[in-house]
Amino acid sequence: MNSLGNILLSMHAIYITLIVSCFFVILLSDEDELHQYAINKALKLSVVLTILSLLGYSFYMLASGNKFINIHVILFGIEGLSILTLLFYYLELKGFSFTLKIKNKKITNLLSTISIIISILTTLSMIFRLKLLANPKGFIRYDELILFINFIFISFMIPISPKIKQKFTREEYKKNEIYLKKNFNIFLLIYSLFILSLIAYVIYRTVIL
Amino acid sequence: MAKRKKLFNTKIKVLRAERDLTQEDLAIDLGISRSTILEIERGTFNPSLKLAFTIANYFDKDINEIFEMLEEDEK
Numbered sequence: 001m002n003s004l005g006n007i008l009l010s011m012h013a014i015y016i017t018l019i020v021s022c023f024f025v026i027l028l029s030d031e032d033e034l035h036q037y038a039i040n041k042a043l044k045l046s047v048v049l050t051i052l053s054l055l056g057y058s059f060y061m062l063a064s065g066n067k068f069i070n071i072h073v074i075l076f077g078i079e080g081l082s083i084l085t086l087l088f089y090y091l092e093l094k095g096f097s098f099t100l101k102i103k104n105k106k107i108t109n110l111l112s113t114i115s116i117i118i119s120i121l122t123t124l125s126m127i128f129r130l131k132l133l134a135n136p137k138g139f140i141r142y143d144e145l146i147l148f149i150n151f152i153f154i155s156f157m158i159p160i161s162p163k164i165k166q167k168f169t170r171e172e173y174k175k176n177e178i179y180l181k182k183n184f185n186i187f188l189l190i191y192s193l194f195i196l197s198l199i200a201y202v203i204y205r206t207v208i209l
Numbered sequence: 210m211a212k213r214k215k216l217f218n219t220k221i222k223v224l225r226a227e228r229d230l231t232q233e234d235l236a237i238d239l240g241i242s243r244s245t246i247l248e249i250e251r252g253t254f255n256p257s258l259k260l261a262f263t264i265a266n267y268f269d270k271d272i273n274e275i276f277e278m279l280e281e282d283e284k
Contacts, residue, residue, distance in 0.1 A: 032241040033254075034244055034245035035245075037254065095248070095251075
């Protein structure tokens with residue numbers, strides 16, 4: 001690494017040390033309820049944002065076939081987490097709240113339908129190894145990449161979707177629970193059969209053919 | 210980003226004024242920060258049951274006399 005690169009790296013190290021020190025002071029100090037509440041909310045949001053950006057970068061590297069990650073990226077990840085937490089913590093204490101919630105049920109339904117369609121299409125593309133979504137340069141295929149992103153998107157969508165939970169009486173709740181258990185068992189059976197047949201197909205393709 | 214929603218009504222401000230206490234005085238007496246008192250008075254921060262009882266005991270009142278939940282949040 002040239003001298004400019006060395007200077008930049010050492011500057012970055014100094015900067016991250018300062019930021020992380022402030023972060024630890026705020027994170028580990030046990031002031032009172034409001035501060036704990038604010039730090040919890042700030043951490044939640046900053047962890048989500050940091051993980052999403054690091055995942056985005058990792059997926060980009062995997063898709064582009066590059067496995068050498070720059071040390072600056074690791075530093076940026078820690079820095080991002082610390083700065084975002086401190087920023088959200090400060091705003092939370094000032095009375096500004098960040099909540100990731102979708103209030104419109106139609107949007108949720110539309111997004112989940114799109115997500116299901118993407119899941120099915122990418123799974124089929126992965127099974128049949130479509131050339132359209134092949135990625136000769138990278139470590140993962142494009143359909144795999146889309147499926148991974150879609151999977152993360154689903155996990156992201158579940159907690160921020162509007163509540164569909166209805167208020168039940170005790171009798172209705174018990175009836176509903178029996179119905180759900182029965183349907184879940186049927187789903188589990190179909191899913192297990194699907195997975196088993198998929199494994200059998202893979203074994204057939206690799207061993208017999 | 211939005212301002213925190215009001216969750217409940219509280220009479221802390223009135224009780225404080227009756228006793229001629231500032232937010233800081235009350236915060237020092239209860240061992241919490243002034244910002245916590247401020248947010249509780251605004252009704253935008255839900256105190257724990259322990260803190261709510263501490264506040265009620267401090268003013269020698271029943272907890273229901275100090276805090277009143279808003280209709281919206283009872284649902």
